Amino acid sequence: MSEQNSAATLAGPPPTGGQTPTDKTPSAIGRMLGGSAGRSLGLVIALLALFVVGTVTAGDRFASFENVLTIIRFASIIGVISIGMTFVITAGGIDLSVGSVMGLATVVATLSWVQDFASSTSWIVMVVVALAVGAGAGLINGIVIAYGNVVAFIATLAMLVAARGLAEVLANRTTQIVKEQGFLSAMRGDLIGVPILIWIFVIVVIAGWFLLNRTTFGRRTVAIGGNLEAARLAGIKVKRHIMYVYVLAGLTAGIAAVMMLARTTAGTSTHGTLYELDAIAAVVVGGTLLVGGRGTIMGTVLGVLIFSTLTNVFTQNNLSTSVQAIAKGAIIVAAVMLQQRLANRSRSRKP
Numbered sequence: 417m418s419e420q421n422s423a424a425t426l427a428g429p430p431p432t433g434g435q436t437p438t439d440k441t442p443s444a445i446g447r448m449l450g451g452s453a454g455r456s457l458g459l460v461i462a463l464l465a466l467f468v469v470g471t472v473t474a475g476d477r478f479a480s481f482e483n484v485l486t487i488i489r490f491a492s493i494i495g496v497i498s499i500g501m502t503f504v505i506t507a508g509g510i511d512l513s514v515g516s517v518m519g520l521a522t523v524v525a526t527l528s529w530v531q532d533f534a535s536s537t538s539w540i541v542m543v544v545v546a547l548a549v550g551a552g553a554g555l556i557n558g559i560v561i562a563y564g565n566v567v568a569f570i571a572t573l574a575m576l577v578a579a580r581g582l583a584e585v586l587a588n589r590t591t592q593i594v595k596e597q598g599f600l601s602a603m604r605g606d607l608i609g610v611p612i613l614i615w616i617f618v619i620v621v622i623a624g625w626f627l628l629n630r631t632t633f634g635r636r637t638v639a640i641g642g643n644l645e646a647a648r649l650a651g652i653k654v655k656r657h658i659m660y661v662y663v664l665a666g667l668t669a670g671i672a673a674v675m676m677l678a679r680t681t682a683g684t685s686t687h688g689t690l691y692e693l694d695a696i697a698a699v700v701v702g703g704t705l706l707v708g709g710r711g712t713i714m715g716t717v718l719g720v721l722i723f724s725t726l727t728n729v730f731t732q733n734n735l736s737t738s739v740q741a742i743a744k745g746a747i748i749v750a751a752v753m754l755q756q757r758l759a760n761r762s763r764s765r766k767p
Contacts (some may be wrong), residue, residue, distance in 0.1 A: 434529060459702065459718035465723045474732035483728065485611065491724035493672045493679070494615035495717060498622040498695040498702075500668030500717045505699050506628070507661045508641040508708025509568040513557060513575035514669040515691030519684065520583040521549040521673030521683040526592040526683030541597035546677070547670040554666020558659030576692070583685035592683040603678030613675050620671060634711075639659060641708025697744065698723055701751040720746070 471479040477483060488715045497514050524530065525546040534541040553575060560571045594600060605612050628634035636657050637645040648654045669688075676687050700706055701722065702715030723744060730740040 418538065426626065433631070434495050439667040454556070456703070456712070456718065459722065463718060463722050463725060464636060466722065466729060470725065470729040470732060474729065478729070478732050483732075485614070487728050488614050489611055489679075490727065491720045492613045493675045494691060494694050494724075495617050495671060495697065495720040496620045496672045497677065497691055498698045498716050498720050499620050499713065500665035501692075501695040501699050502624065502702075502704055502711050502713060503570065503628065503637055503661050504568075504665045505696070505704050506641045506708060506711030507637045507658060508644065509561065509661065510572065511557065511665045512692050513579060514665060514672075514695060515688035515693075516576045516579035516583070517550055517553040517666055517669040518673045518676065518688035519686065519692060520579040520586075520712070521546040521670050522677050522682075522683035522687045523583040523587045523592065524549045524687055525673065525677060526594055527586065528592075531594070534596045534599065534642070539596050539602060542596060542599050542673050542677070544595075546673040547667060550666040550668070550670020550673060551663050552666070554663040555659070556703060557666065558662035559724050561662065562655040562658040580685060587683070587685050588600065589685070594677055594681045594683070600681060603674065613678060616671065620668065621713060621717055628713055633657075633660075636713060638709060641705075641711070643709075659662070681742060694723065697748050701747060706752065709758065753767050758763055 417537055467479070497518065501511060501514065525542045530542060530545050557568075557575055560566050560574075561568050564571070603612055607615055628637065636647065636652050639650065639652060640654055640657060644654060672691075673687070677683060680687070696718035699716050700719075702712055702717070702719030704711045704715065726743060726747075728742060730737070730743075
């Protein structure tokens, strides 16, 4: 797994020669544990610890294959949104609107005329409509932020309110049932025993990892988050790229809307409430810097799975959701404090 780090890129190659016997050079193991591999290893250990706790407290039913699929299926929708959020935060931005955009996409895709058109043509129409709504909302966010020079927090907060309100108007504050059987048959099935929703999550993760770590788009995203002015001077079209990043976040919200329709068989303006906060939490816990400049797709996946597993452990043991919220908050604070400590250590090592 290769993770992007703009700080390492800007620092340049390490000095050669001039070392004295008293110089403290980190060992290979120390460098590995201090980098992305070490952060991922810590997340894996935390996830395994949660599994042990769940197995001990809830018994064999927690460790069953069916329950593992339940955990991953529960994580899949938030996971897809979190992949898009990873790109936004890596670029130094934030998107508070993804949950509301997802709700709006479920409503538009289940409007009667959309479903009637899908019935006479193909269920793919509903998917295309949901993706178009998500990407369109992301495009508006991107234009307002990049070209309107509006702070991302304010712009996406406005979209959060507007998208939720528009969804309520279009649905007339009612729940719209998915009647297109072709859509339900395709999206609620499974492949080799694994639900389609999980396969969609896996595909989005692979595509997101490749885009961030193996393409110019990913390198530019990291560069902009690390130092926007330096990226501009290097010839990157910063405004256009920021717009694309928000379109990508909106697109993942549209994909999540399709998955939500498959899971609930209904479109409503209440879908996605507070999902943006869960996505941000998963991204930050996964190791993506909240200030931008470093992003990790696999870390985000592990962050999503940690929260999903934690929820399952509490559910299996019939524990209060209030206590679960407290535990989630403690994990987020610990993750941010760890980020600050690592950032301070990295700065102290610079000559």
